[in-house]
Amino acid sequence: MTGGxxxxxxxxxxxxxxxxxxxxxxxxxxxxxQASLTAIRDAGLEPGDxxxxxxxxxxxxxxxxxxxxxxxxxxxxxxxxxxxxxxxxGALQAAAAAVSAGIAKHVLVPAGRNVSSGDKxxxxxxxxxxxxxxxxxxxxxxxxxxxxxxxxxxxxxxELYGTTSRQFGEIAVSTREHAALxxxxxxTKPITIDDHQSSRLIADPFRLLDxxxxxxxxxxxxxxxxxxxxxxxxxxxxxxxxxMGHPDSPSSITQRxxxxxxxxxxxxxxxWGVAGLGxxxxxxxxxxxCFTYVVLCQLEDMGFCAKGEGGPFVEGxxxxxxxxxxxxxxxxxxxxxxxxxxxxxxxxxxxxxxxxGRAQVDGAQVAIAxxxxxxxxxxxxxxxxxxx
Amino acid sequence: MSDDLSTGYWDGARRGALVLQRCTACGHVRHYPTLLCxxxxxxxxxxxxxxxxGTVHSWTVAHHAFDPAFADDLPYTLVTVxxxxxxxxxxxxxxDTAGLQIGRPVTIGFAPGAGGVPVPxxxxx
Ligand SMILES: [Zn+2]
Numbered sequence: 026m027t028g029g030x031x032x033x034x035x036x037x038x039x040x041x042x043x044x045x046x047x048x049x050x051x052x053x054x055x056x057x058x059q060a061s062l063t064a065i066r067d068a069g070l071e072p073g074d075x076x077x078x079x080x081x082x083x084x085x086x087x088x089x090x091x092x093x094x095x096x097x098x099x100x101x102x103x104x105x106x107x108x109x110x111x112x113x114x115g116a117l118q119a120a121a122a123a124v125s126a127g128i129a130k131h132v133l134v135p136a137g138r139n140v141s142s143g144d145k146x147x148x149x150x151x152x153x154x155x156x157x158x159x160x161x162x163x164x165x166x167x168x169x170x171x172x173x174x175x176x177x178x179x180x181x182x183x184e185l186y187g188t189t190s191r192q193f194g195e196i197a198v199s200t201r202e203h204a205a206l207x208x209x210x211x212x213t214k215p216i217t218i219d220d221h222q223s224s225r226l227i228a229d230p231f232r233l234l235d236x237x238x239x240x241x242x243x244x245x246x247x248x249x250x251x252x253x254x255x256x257x258x259x260x261x262x263x264x265x266x267x268x269m270g271h272p273d274s275p276s277s278i279t280q281r282x283x284x285x286x287x288x289x290x291x292x293x294x295x296x297w298g299v300a301g302l303g304x305x306x307x308x309x310x311x312x313x314x315c316f317t318y319v320v321l322c323q324l325e326d327m328g329f330c331a332k333g334e335g336g337p338f339v340e341g342x343x344x345x346x347x348x349x350x351x352x353x354x355x356x357x358x359x360x361x362x363x364x365x366x367x368x369x370x371x372x373x374x375x376x377x378x379x380x381x382g383r384a385q386v387d388g389a390q391v392a393i394a395x396x397x398x399x400x401x402x403x404x405x406x407x408x409x410x411x412x413x
Numbered sequence: 414m415s416d417d418l419s420t421g422y423w424d425g426a427r428r429g430a431l432v433l434q435r436c437t438a439c440g441h442v443r444h445y446p447t448l449l450c451x452x453x454x455x456x457x458x459x460x461x462x463x464x465x466x467g468t469v470h471s472w473t474v475a476h477h478a479f480d481p482a483f484a485d486d487l488p489y490t491l492v493t494v495x496x497x498x499x500x501x502x503x504x505x506x507x508x509d510t511a512g513l514q515i516g517r518p519v520t521i522g523f524a525p526g527a528g529g530v531p532v533p534x535x536x537x538x
Contacts, residue, residue: 158445161419161445162422162445162503163503164480165526165527165528165530165531165532166491166503166504166505166526166532166533167475167480167483167486167489167491167505167526167527167532168491168503169479169480169483170479172477172479173473173475173479173491176473177470177471177472177473177491177493178471180471180472180473181470181471181515184471184514184515185515225476225477226474226476226477227476227477228473228474228475228476228477229473229474229475229476230473231473277445279493279501279502279503280444280445280500280501284470284471284493
């Protein structure tokens, strides 16, 4: 492995999350601080040990809030990674680079949101500079929310490859099953493929049960060097490889040469290469699931199956606990709650520590977490139990 | 360089024409507007009025109003259209037709949308 890569140069040493729910009385900042304290203490650290902060999401409080609330006196690194749902992976990459370079010792990556009290996604995205073209040219036609903007990607996949709505349903059903096992989830009532098929159409082909949940909560993790990680409280979870990728035509899906291909198609070969691992080595997958189809598309773009074969791939219980590729063992954004993909990273770490409770994948040694955001930016993190 | 990138598009839209950008250096046709040609990085640009013919690339039917301004329109169909000049345009499709398929020929015009803003309108050719 070349010296410039992030192979085993950083570890996730602490994770934390709040309850996921709708209608939290706590502000986004309060939820971010709660999750952060949990993650810091999980690592065996104290807030004063944090010397780097990368807030995630457009509700992410600036580093100054942490300096004030934690009484920090020596913050050496802060950054903002503006990739929507890919921000967690992007922040993990930036944090790993910072600890690897010796700029900071312990970098906190917090997220938290209270969407119950605020604007929904369909309003929020039009306030973001990266969507100015969508806002100017597509919103007047009635293309408002991510569900509508992503639906043509799924529709084209269905038309080209014969992918079916029932196959999307497989992803919704297995994810819900895992949410029930996990427990900390907004939605835990079991669903069937028929429930999926009879849920109302939102933006054809997406039905209600294809869509992730707007929810409240906080999630956070702490990144340190492997050397420091060995002296902390938890089994070492090493970052074996990581990469980010932007799709061609990054901000407008409409102009994308291939609607069925997203940014992770560029990131995945790099992340696998740095990790020295491939899809066949993965014990558990936490795949960003803002919509069911987005999971299927990323599975293809990461090389778990060929382009167009995602539909059959997700069938037959492959994604369920006990299946060949247990996926979204926490319930994902579809059933646990929408924490910008931060909850995928938290769950991947728990799985590798072996403390994922009833949703534990026996003997998990290799886990992946992906990010997907801002219309197609993608990231893949390959994590391992200890350095390999 | 002018930052007033969209003037040509909106002036055209108001008279019912789809106006794209063409690079005066290499001829590349682009949409949505950018300051530089992504192929040759020239800032030389001229308006190009599209012929108005295209084919369906993908589509979605909205059944939920994410903005109250569109509640009365439900359900409505949004098509992504490959226009003959190269780029794609997101348009409303009328009349809503069953049996939409990739490659179906359409024509692109404009019609007033919510708030009177001209919106691309595709019709089966
Ligand atoms: Zn050019």
